Amino acid sequence: xxxxxxxxxxxxxxxxxxxxxxxxxxxxxxxxxxxxxxxxxxxxxxxxxxxxxxxxxxxxxxxxxxxxxxxxxxxxxxxxxxxxxxxxxxxxxxxxxxxxxxxxxxxxxxxxxxxxxxxxxxxxxxxxxxxxxxxxxxxxxxxxxxxxxxxxxxxxxxxxxxxxxxxxxxxxxxxxxxxxxxxxxxxxxxxxxxxxxxxxxxxxxxxxxxxxxxxxxxxxxxxxxxxxxxxxxxxxxxxxxxxxxxxxxxxxxxxxxxxxxxxxxxxxxxxxxxxxxxxxxxxxxxxxxxxxxxxxxxxxxxxxxxxxxxxxxxxxxxxxxxxxxxxxxxxxxxxxxxxxxxxxxxxxxxxxxxxxxxxxxxxxxxxxxxxxxxxxxxxxxxxxxxxxxxxxxxxxxxxxxxxxxxxxxxxxxxxxxxxxxxxxxxxxxxxxxxxxxxxxxxxxxxxxxxxxxxxxxxxxxxxxxxxxxxxxxxxxxxxxxxxxxxxxxxxxxxxxxxxxxxxxxxxxxxxxxxxxxxxxxxxxxxxxxxxxxxxxxxxxxxxxxxxxxxxxxxxxxxxxxxx
Amino acid sequence: xxxxxxxxxxxxxxxxxxxxxxxxxxxxxxxxxxxxxxxxxxxxxxxxxxxxxxxxxxxxxxxxxxxxxxxxxxxxxxxxxxxxxxxxxxxxxxxxxxxxxxxxxxxxxxxxxxxxxxxxxxxxxxxxxxxxxxxxxxxxxxxxxxxxxxxxxxxxxxxxxxxxxxxxxxxxxxxxxxxxxxxxxxxxxxxxxxxxxxxxxxxxxxxxxxxxxxxxxxxxxxxxxxxx
Numbered sequence: 001x002x003x004x005x006x007x008x009x010x011x012x013x014x015x016x017x018x019x020x021x022x023x024x025x026x027x028x029x030x031x032x033x034x035x036x037x038x039x040x041x042x043x044x045x046x047x048x049x050x051x052x053x054x055x056x057x058x059x060x061x062x063x064x065x066x067x068x069x070x071x072x073x074x075x076x077x078x079x080x081x082x083x084x085x086x087x088x089x090x091x092x093x094x095x096x097x098x099x100x101x102x103x104x105x106x107x108x109x110x111x112x113x114x115x116x117x118x119x120x121x122x123x124x125x126x127x128x129x130x131x132x133x134x135x136x137x138x139x140x141x142x143x144x145x146x147x148x149x150x151x152x153x154x155x156x157x158x159x160x161x162x163x164x165x166x167x168x169x170x171x172x173x174x175x176x177x178x179x180x181x182x183x184x185x186x187x188x189x190x191x192x193x194x195x196x197x198x199x200x201x202x203x204x205x206x207x208x209x210x211x212x213x214x215x216x217x218x219x220x221x222x223x224x225x226x227x228x229x230x231x232x233x234x235x236x237x238x239x240x241x242x243x244x245x246x247x248x249x250x251x252x253x254x255x256x257x258x259x260x261x262x263x264x265x266x267x268x269x270x271x272x273x274x275x276x277x278x279x280x281x282x283x284x285x286x287x288x289x290x291x292x293x294x295x296x297x298x299x300x301x302x303x304x305x306x307x308x309x310x311x312x313x314x315x316x317x318x319x320x321x322x323x324x325x326x327x328x329x330x331x332x333x334x335x336x337x338x339x340x341x342x343x344x345x346x347x348x349x350x351x352x353x354x355x356x357x358x359x360x361x362x363x364x365x366x367x368x369x370x371x372x373x374x375x376x377x378x379x380x381x382x383x384x385x386x387x388x389x390x391x392x393x394x395x396x397x398x399x400x401x402x403x404x405x406x407x408x409x410x411x412x413x414x415x416x417x418x419x420x421x422x423x424x425x426x427x428x429x430x431x432x433x434x435x436x437x438x439x440x441x442x443x444x445x446x447x448x449x450x451x452x453x454x455x456x457x458x459x460x461x462x463x464x465x466x467x468x469x470x471x472x473x474x475x476x477x478x479x480x481x482x483x484x485x486x487x488x489x490x491x492x493x494x495x496x497x498x499x500x501x502x503x504x505x506x507x508x509x510x511x512x513x514x515x516x517x518x519x520x521x522x523x524x525x526x527x528x529x530x531x532x533x534x535x536x537x538x539x540x541x542x543x544x545x546x547x548x549x550x551x552x553x554x555x556x557x558x559x560x561x562x563x
Numbered sequence: 564x565x566x567x568x569x570x571x572x573x574x575x576x577x578x579x580x581x582x583x584x585x586x587x588x589x590x591x592x593x594x595x596x597x598x599x600x601x602x603x604x605x606x607x608x609x610x611x612x613x614x615x616x617x618x619x620x621x622x623x624x625x626x627x628x629x630x631x632x633x634x635x636x637x638x639x640x641x642x643x644x645x646x647x648x649x650x651x652x653x654x655x656x657x658x659x660x661x662x663x664x665x666x667x668x669x670x671x672x673x674x675x676x677x678x679x680x681x682x683x684x685x686x687x688x689x690x691x692x693x694x695x696x697x698x699x700x701x702x703x704x705x706x707x708x709x710x711x712x713x714x715x716x717x718x719x720x721x722x723x724x725x726x727x728x729x730x731x732x733x734x735x736x737x738x739x740x741x742x743x744x745x746x747x748x749x750x751x752x753x754x755x756x757x758x759x760x761x762x763x764x765x766x767x768x769x770x771x772x773x774x775x776x777x778x779x780x781x782x783x784x785x786x787x788x789x790x791x
Contacts (some may be wrong), residue, residue: 040693483768512692520567523699527571531578538586 037101041511043159043376045111048143048152049463050502058145060152063504067108069511071165072096073172084109084187086165088157094138101146111154111187111509112139112166118402119156120241121459133400140235140398150391153189153235154399155509164511171545186512200465202231202281203474204293207485209260209277211426212270212381223274223301224422225308227290228253228288229283229369230477231464232397238505240461242397243406245390247457248315248414251450253277254417254480256422258449259437261484263423271426276305277485279477281464284396284545285499289464292493294376307337308380309422310369313395314414315406315454317385320351321414324389326359326374326381334380340421340430347433348416357389365392383418385410404424404456411454412445419445465501472554568698569689575702576681579709580674587666594667601650601671608646609679610673613615615639637748644744647672647716652723661720669716673709681705710772714779715743721786733786739778746771 048060070083072091085107085376087097092112100107116122143152155161164185171184211221228249234240241247259276264270282289294302314321323341327334338354345352359371366372367389374382386395416437423436437443459468459471467474469492484487539551583589584598616639620632650668681701689698718740750768753759759767 188692510692513694514692515568515694517567520565520571523571524567527575527578531582533573534579535582535586538583542587 012032025555033209036390037191040513041164043155043158043161043509043511045153045155045189045507045509046238047507048148048154048235048503049233049237049505052500054498055500057147059143060150061146061194062149062151063189063191063194063507065109065151065153065187065509067187069164069168069187071169072168076264080107080108081106084111085169086111086161087114088113088165089115089132089139092135092139094135094142097139098142099149101142104149107150109150109187110148112152112154113157113161114154114399116156116158117404118239120239120402120461122402122404127404135406136400137398140400141394143235144393151189153507153509160511167336169366173257173475186513186514188510188512190510191504191507194502197501197503200501201467201469201492202292202464202495203467203469203471204281204289204491204493205474205478205481206293206489206491207257207277207481208487208489209257209264209275209485211264211272211274212267214272214476221272221274221304222306223304223527224278224426225276225278225305225416226253226256226311226422227278227280227308227369228311229280229287229289231283231289231467232462233284233393234397234401234463235399236505237463237466238461239399240296240397240463241403241458242401242462243403243454243458244315244401245313245395245397246311247454248313248406249311250279250457250477250496251413251453252311252314252411252418254453254477254484255411255445255450256419257484259415259419259443259445259483260422262443263436271423273306273426274304275485278479278483280369281467282495283369284393285464285495286364286392286495287369287372288495288497289493290369290372291366293491294372294378296491302376302378305373305378307333308370308373308378309418310373310380311383311414311418312369312382312384314383314464315385315411317410318350320353320385321345321417322353322355322384322387324355324357324368324370324384325380326357326368326371327379328352329356333377334381336425337379337421340425341417342433342453344417344420344424347435348413348420350413352417355387383414397462403455406454406458408447408454411450412447415445415450465495465499466503466505503562565692568691569685570692572685572689572698572702575699576677576685576705577674579706580670580677583670587672589663589667592663594663597664597667598671598674601668602675604646604650605672605675606679608642609675610614611646612639612642615642633748633752636751637745640744640747644715644719644740647719648675648723651716651719651737661724664724665716665720666713669713670709672716673705673712676708677705697761700761703765704768707768707772710745710776711746714772714775715740717779717783718743721783729786732782736782739775739782743775 021337047063050057050059050061053060065084066082067082069086070080071086079327087110091110117127118136213221229246230250232240232245234242257275264275274305278290278293280287280289280293282292318348323338325334325338329335329338334354338352341352359366359374361375368382368384370382371382390396419437420435424432424434426435429436437445439445462473474490478488478490584595612665616636619635619639647668650672651665681704684707685698718736721736721739746768750764752768754761754764
């Protein structure tokens, strides 16, 4: 009987153990769970671009960050190689940053705080001071053309960062720099190391609006092209919205396309010219997209292009718009185009000027988009507000190029200029005082259309290597052109050549308030003494003082009863 | 804030229980079984309380002090007392003196309470990088809870296990027991209506626990005299 009982007991126990296994396994899983990131503050940060030109590295080469925060009030000679320097733009000293970088001093990281007015999609009022914009442009130029061996991030100021910065400044002023033993703030960005983008694609979108052919093929009709490049390049690719360069150009192109599609929809008003609208990519990289697009065009088509108008930055000008050409101004075609523009401009109340810049065949730098046309013997001109051609990778959508500084009226005036002069040329009304796209007519320039597309583009970063093949922006532009033109085609090429890009453009910064190791040790000491006191107190009250002393005289053995 | 901090808070929360067990004669009389049984009874009580709370209480979105809800919570709190009664009176323990029985039961009860309510937040929260005082305060609260539970167990054993008590002391015993049993309601009242912050509440708990312990100790000693 006892044996039966024993075996039953054993059976019960084994069953209990078996049922415990899944519970134990679950507990182990829970225990091994990744630590929950309960940071006090999480901030969106945007990394400085990392790229190579022919193998020469530029930009910030690292992305992950795990250091203490330091501010500008650090003591001279302090070692910042394990700290992240927090620089608000308002207090930035360009010379200091330049010194720091050129002397190749080691730094854990750099966090630049920008005022909220630079955020894409910022609706609130408040004009940014011109000084800040200039400073930001200078900073960008400095950072873009240097090889920086530590992570550089941009973030927008908010209350939490302000509070943290004030705290860090206070601590630094007192001389207690944050390290592992003195506590403070710890900034952690945990992302994987940046990798090369394997084969970045550039996507060109073209829309074809055929004219009316009297007798014979429409292919023999001459073509006029309107081109704008839509992609951008800037210090922080996730913030490169390029409202003026070249969001304004894209919006102007779309509006011109809309106006002409209205005209061409009616066979009676369809002109004897085909219209070709192209949104090209690869603008900042010597207009590589435009070149590839042109080469992909049928030779007959290319030869049928009468002339091309390229739009570049038409968003913030007042009285004067410039027409840049590469053929000499005495050329008959150039004269004709420019006269058309000046007549319309005169009617509309502003001025256009002609600027001639010769192409240097030996120099691979392509300053304006029309130069790519000229290299293939197509007459072209660029309409722009810029006086001088931008340098390589400049004025292509920097951080200071925000929506607030683009004026819809300028774009509307630009649209009127291009549309009217094109229409007068197509319908043969040069020199006549006719307004085809008059205000308050059915062909008026739609202000709301311009505004809504401008707003939307000013919130979309458009750096070409980071756009996927089916990016929503590209699909949207394609759909828009499909509404206005008869045939739309997309050309996707890979961006080869001298540029290499690296990913990891956006991250989340966790800001932790940490206590130092000394604090932990102190706490351990206090708790240890508390427990010892508690132990002694309990022994004294329940067993008597002699027992306490006897515990320390001999090794404690609880099994032995003290007689 | 790293494992170091977790370790510190853990010894603050669970250390006193172990110290209590080893320092008092409980360890000599090997009353571990009693404590374990008390812990199991606490688990069962906690389950019953959960079910009752889920059935009868409405979840309010804001932290408004609703007297009706609080009264209901206090009622459900008395299930605790019922559980303690069960652990003290109904379970058969080895032949240990009353003096040690209530201590062992109280210890097991308080330990189960600490583990159930405080271990999970400690494990999940104290290991992160961010530093807060919350877990240290939680540990102090666990200490206060230990003292409360042992006092309640003492008063409980006086109420249910001792037959002859001086008549004058009986109402005092019952009031003290009621006060201790409704401690959770009192703290939630303080936190919501009076707007006390956590450190202040914990300080209050510690002080009252010491006061209550002293009172129950005195009562116990007074009640012990006639039986001698």
